[in-house]
Amino acid sequence: xxxxxxxxxxxxxxxxxxxxxxxxxxxxxxxxxxxxxxxxxxxxxxxxxxxxxxxxxxxxxxxxxxxx
Amino acid sequence: xxxxxxxxxxxxxxxxxxxxxxxxxxxxxxxxxxxxxxxxxxxxxxxxxxxxxxxxxxxxxxxxxxxxxxxxxxxxxxxxxxxxxxxxxxxxxxxxxxxxxxxxxxxxxxxxxxxxxxxxxxxxxxxxxxxxxxxxxxxxxxxxxxxxxxxxxxxxxxxxxxxxxxxxxxxxxxxxxxxxxxxxxxxxxxxxxxxxxxxxxxxxxxxxxxxxxxxxxxxxxxxxxxxxxxxxxxxxxxxxxxxxxxxxxxxxxxxxxxxxxxxxxxxxxxxxxxxxxxxxxxxxxxxxxxxxxxx
Numbered sequence: 001x002x003x004x005x006x007x008x009x010x011x012x013x014x015x016x017x018x019x020x021x022x023x024x025x026x027x028x029x030x031x032x033x034x035x036x037x038x039x040x041x042x043x044x045x046x047x048x049x050x051x052x053x054x055x056x057x058x059x060x061x062x063x064x065x066x067x068x
Numbered sequence: 069x070x071x072x073x074x075x076x077x078x079x080x081x082x083x084x085x086x087x088x089x090x091x092x093x094x095x096x097x098x099x100x101x102x103x104x105x106x107x108x109x110x111x112x113x114x115x116x117x118x119x120x121x122x123x124x125x126x127x128x129x130x131x132x133x134x135x136x137x138x139x140x141x142x143x144x145x146x147x148x149x150x151x152x153x154x155x156x157x158x159x160x161x162x163x164x165x166x167x168x169x170x171x172x173x174x175x176x177x178x179x180x181x182x183x184x185x186x187x188x189x190x191x192x193x194x195x196x197x198x199x200x201x202x203x204x205x206x207x208x209x210x211x212x213x214x215x216x217x218x219x220x221x222x223x224x225x226x227x228x229x230x231x232x233x234x235x236x237x238x239x240x241x242x243x244x245x246x247x248x249x250x251x252x253x254x255x256x257x258x259x260x261x262x263x264x265x266x267x268x269x270x271x272x273x274x275x276x277x278x279x280x281x282x283x284x285x286x287x288x289x290x291x292x293x294x295x296x297x298x299x300x301x302x303x304x305x306x307x308x309x310x311x312x313x314x315x316x317x318x319x320x321x322x323x324x325x326x327x328x329x330x331x332x333x334x335x336x337x338x339x340x341x342x343x344x345x346x347x348x349x350x351x352x353x354x355x356x357x358x359x360x361x362x363x
Contacts, residue, residue, distance in 0.1 A: 023111040031336040038346030
């Protein structure tokens with residue numbers, strides 16, 4: 001498979017993961033707190049933290065598997 | 069556990085938990101926590117049904133045969149009513165696929181996928197498929213068929229036979245009615261696929277005798293209740309994996325996550341939010357804070 005196709009395939013996978021992460025962060029934080037404003041603030045923070053952590057992990061794995 | 073239930077009206081927590089299990093968000097709606105009810109209902113239901121749709125509506129099923137059990141269903145069933153029909157469908161499927169039952173209905177389990185079902189006749193259904201035939205002029209005819217198929221049982225020389233007609237189009241052009249006859253093969257009545265395979269011979273009058281000149285192969289729609297959340301055979305699972313690839317895996321994960329998230333929701337309906345309302349720090353006055361002890 002060519003590199004652009006491979007990248008397109010990966011991007012396609014991420015498109016599914018982002019709404020899933022949004023749902024998880026919203027529902028998880030809604031089960032932790034009661035006040036709507038707190039739920040939304042915490043969910044946004046959770047979403048971006050998770051996104052950054054996953055991005056770092058993905059980059060790390062991509063570097064480790066470079067030229068394998 | 070927190071003292072959140074002292075501040076939040078949980079009404080009857082057991083009823084709320086049962087409602088939350090059956091329909092995500094219903095328990096919170098019952099407790100008057102409408103904002104959370106809306107979040108849970110929208111997020112969990114949309115995740116679950118997106119998963120179902122992404123996987124061609126074949127992601128949720130329960131296979132109870134030993135060695136074929138799919139443990140993923142136990143995560144999916146957390147979503148409640150939308151996943152529970154799979155249990156009923158498994159029971160119907162196992163009953164229908166029981167070799168004794170198949171034999172009683174005249175179907176041979178070994179040729180199960182291509183055996184006619186005389187008890188379902190007469191049958192009239194929209195048909196889509198292909199034709200491979202030799203016309204009256206001896207020329208080969210082939211193409212895509214789309215129309216109505218009608219089958220019925222008639223008395224034959226060696227017992228009841230199945231006969232019928234096809235009326236419709238070949239490659240979008242109207243054709244003369246095709247006469248159909250045994251051998252007719254039909255897919256099982258219950259299967260996790262919205263289309264039911266059907267194939268049968270095409271017969272024509274050749275030199276004054278009815279002769280098989282070709283066959284049609286295609287599918288008719290299967291009623292919703294006969295395919296929705298029905299167990300998938302290994303063959304059907306291979307087909308859907310081949311067709312959807314990685315998308316099927318994502319679809320299954322969506323449904324698992326929806327079910328697992330609802331477990332948190334059920335606990336929230338039963339015992340309130342895990343960390344409290346969320347405004348404890350703002351409300352805490354300096355007087356209430358414990359004073360550090362000096363040694």
